[in-house]
Amino acid sequence: MLGDEKRGRYARQILLFGEGGQKKLKSTLVLIAGAGGLGSAIAFYMAAAGFGRIRIVDCDVVELSNLNRQILHSEADLGRAKALSAFDALAGINPEIEVEAVVERISEENIDELLQGCDMIMDGMDSFPSRYLLNRAALKKAIPLFHGAISGYQGQATTIIPGRTACLSCLFPRAPPPAVFPALGCTCGVIGSIEVTEAIKYVTGKGRLLENRLLLWDGLEGCLEEVAYEPDPSCRVCSHMK
Amino acid sequence: MLISMPDGSRRELCRDEARIEEILKELGINPEEVIVAKNGRIVPEDEAAGGSDQLKIVRFVHGG
Numbered sequence: 001m002l003g004d005e006k007r008g009r010y011a012r013q014i015l016l017f018g019e020g021g022q023k024k025l026k027s028t029l030v031l032i033a034g035a036g037g038l039g040s041a042i043a044f045y046m047a048a049a050g051f052g053r054i055r056i057v058d059c060d061v062v063e064l065s066n067l068n069r070q071i072l073h074s075e076a077d078l079g080r081a082k083a084l085s086a087f088d089a090l091a092g093i094n095p096e097i098e099v100e101a102v103v104e105r106i107s108e109e110n111i112d113e114l115l116q117g118c119d120m121i122m123d124g125m126d127s128f129p130s131r132y133l134l135n136r137a138a139l140k141k142a143i144p145l146f147h148g149a150i151s152g153y154q155g156q157a158t159t160i161i162p163g164r165t166a167c168l169s170c171l172f173p174r175a176p177p178p179a180v181f182p183a184l185g186c187t188c189g190v191i192g193s194i195e196v197t198e199a200i201k202y203v204t205g206k207g208r209l210l211e212n213r214l215l216l217w218d219g220l221e222g223c224l225e226e227v228a229y230e231p232d233p234s235c236r237v238c239s240h241m242k
Numbered sequence: 243m244l245i246s247m248p249d250g251s252r253r254e255l256c257r258d259e260a261r262i263e264e265i266l267k268e269l270g271i272n273p274e275e276v277i278v279a280k281n282g283r284i285v286p287e288d289e290a291a292g293g294s295d296q297l298k299i300v301r302f303v304h305g306g
Binding site for chain 1 (some may be wrong): 250272275277279282283284286293298300301302303304305306
């Protein structure tokens with residue numbers, strides 16, 4: 001049973017998935033890859049929802065040009081490591097959860113250690129090479145990867161579940177050319193919120209996940225669409241695992 | 243063949259069946275920047291399309 005304080009904090013969402021669902025969230029260890037625009041929305045909503053253990057990883061420091069969208073950080077954090085700034089913000093919003101801040105660049109060398117004990121990966125990265133790294137790690141560990149990406153008013157999200165869905169490389173077989181992307185905080189909010197909704201549904205066993213479905217958000221048109229996709233039998237990453 | 247372009251506009255293309263990568267080339271679109279759904283399902287660019295197929299060309303994003 002949850003204590004009175006916990007029941008009070010989560011009362012409105014316990015209406016959705018019961019104390020049992022809340023306890024599942026509490027026992028979930030999440031890796032949030034990136035504490036930028038997407039990572040900010042993801043981290044705030046996961047902390048508020050009571051995901052019990054959050055490991056947030058980012059190697060960058062807070063810059064003024066981040067503050068239009070990276071709502072984990074404030075002017076007082078300029079020059080600080082984003083992961084440490086995130087730690088303070090998350091501890092403030094929900095002191096009942098455990099937060100671990102890791103100031104490192106996610107790489108082939110450290111991904112196994114970063115994922116130790118993790119139940120899921122939240123994509124808050126800003127490039128496809130780093131997402132491919134998360135995808136491979138998710139497949140190897142057989143844990144879900146909740147993908148999201150943004151540019152300007154546009155965003156996309158999908159849910160990768162090893163053994164059940166196509167992988168990220170089936171869907172996006174090659175990375176787009178590198179480019180500076182325009183970024184709006186509210187678009188990060190939309191896509192980050194969708195990723196967290198997926199994670200909550202996954203943990204509590206509610207609803208229909210974005211499995212083999214890519215959700216496309218066009219903020220300029222005010223339009224949400226989905227397109228289906230399927231595993232690529234010749235995928236260079238996952239086909240040999242089937 | 244009805245094509246939904248990355249900017250949301252629509253084009254009608256009357257041509258024989260062709261590989262999607264050729265269609266993209268004809269439309270002046272870099273295949274590295276897009277994925278293509280044929281009749282609501284994302285397909286590899288070596289797949290053919292034509293006739294009454296509906297293509298949706300999606301410029302996928304990569305920022306975070």
